[in-house]
Amino acid sequence: MPLHHELHGPAEGDAVLLSPGLGGSAGFWSPQLAALVEAGHRVIAYDHRGTGRSPADLPAGYTIAEMARDVLEVMDATSTPRCHLVGHALGGLVGLQLALDAPARVASLVLVNAWSRPNPHSARCFEARLALLGACGPRAYVEAQPIFLYPAAWCDHNAQRVAAEVEHALAHFPGEANLRARIGALRAFDVDARLGQITAPALVASAEDDVLVPWTCSQRLAEGLPQASLDRMPHGGHAHSVTEAAAFNRRLLAFLARVGAPGVPA
Template identity: 55%
Template sequence: MHYDIHGLTAPEAPTILLSSGLGGSGAYWTPQIAALAGHFRVITYDHRGCGKTGGVVPETGGIAAMADDVLEIVAELGLTRFHFMGHALGGLIGLDLALRRPNLIDKLILVNAWSKADPHSGRCFDVRLELLNASGVEAFVKAQPLFLYPAWWMSENAVRLAQDDAHGVAHFQGKENVTRRIAALRAFDVDARLSEIAAQTLVIATRDDLLVPYTRSLRLSEGLPNARLSLSDSGAHAVNIVFPDVFNRELLSFLTG
């Protein structure tokens, strides 16, 4: 597992581990790293099958296998307790860890995540897989921003998106890995077990998320005993990129409050 450590370096420093969504890249959290680095030892990592970790996503094991990858990093660093922030699929990893290893998780942040996949999200993934299988990698990558960002933001960041497209094609994680990762997040269901998670949790969602209905976050905030909901009108699925300053203030308030 490839991981990077930012910010505070002392082993005893308060630590937060960041897990990205389907793209699986630790670089997804770039807008948050500087804000967190003055307060925490910040750990980002590339999921199995992605980026510098590479390799093949196991055919079985689902989200639990992805959480086991995190535990490999935890063991190597000797972490005994840490904060965890996950975006979408990364949030599912956080929920799995909080259920299986509650002693490890201090505060939990879930960004546009879910306890059980919504049928609408399934429709979106069907379309994306059809693009991948019928039209190829370039079409799959080019469609990705449509599910991540508001239209106005894409209009204002056309050059950046073109660069992201080129990078996404050049470093594509592979059709088999994408298919298996989507299958894992679709199969994930801890809806009936939310009451077992005692960690203080910040649930962040946006009403204009095209990929994951914000009602999934409402369900998380209602089902988790110690959850706080931060719901905004705009920002879409990748709200931490669209509105990083607002996102970072809310995040630090929760972590340091």
């Protein structure tokens, strides 16, 4: 079944493909859409397979490589030969895998709080989240989700927004089997020894107060990728593209301006 995808911006613009994290929803990138379109980019957003508007039963042993093949499907469906791929967390892993499997299709990478190999802290977080899901069900799982995404002060200041997001996540919960398959895929991901093979320019964006993925994972990415720069923000949490959207967008647009001029197809 074709994946749900959306096109925004001018048809002739530089192609920017947005790959969300574990939640899998194109809506995660709402804080970036207007800025990218205003800068002249052709923006492609999609729902990952088995989430949101791309329903599917994910198989056991599901992999990041399969998710990368889904990106190629979206690119082919939108007549996109190359793209600047912006990926958040799991979406960043998909970008790394795509750059290894189909390097000619990747003009650049923006990796937001991503990683190249498993780490014990994130593993502990995912174990706790899966235990909560198994023992208490989807409601408890999605109620806990903002703790891992956002700084506490931001959640407090945006309490109504967070509550609405929780209800939306519960209404669109992908099912326990699919969620476990997606978490299994990201936990098995390890391309640390292959980072030197990825020659696309990369912006590695991290937040130092990310409670789910240590910012040092981004540091390792930046050190291992041949053409990478590390952008460290002191505050914003795991989803700092949401909580510090204006600052994030400035950095994103500056990077894209360096690696490809709008109006020239990627």
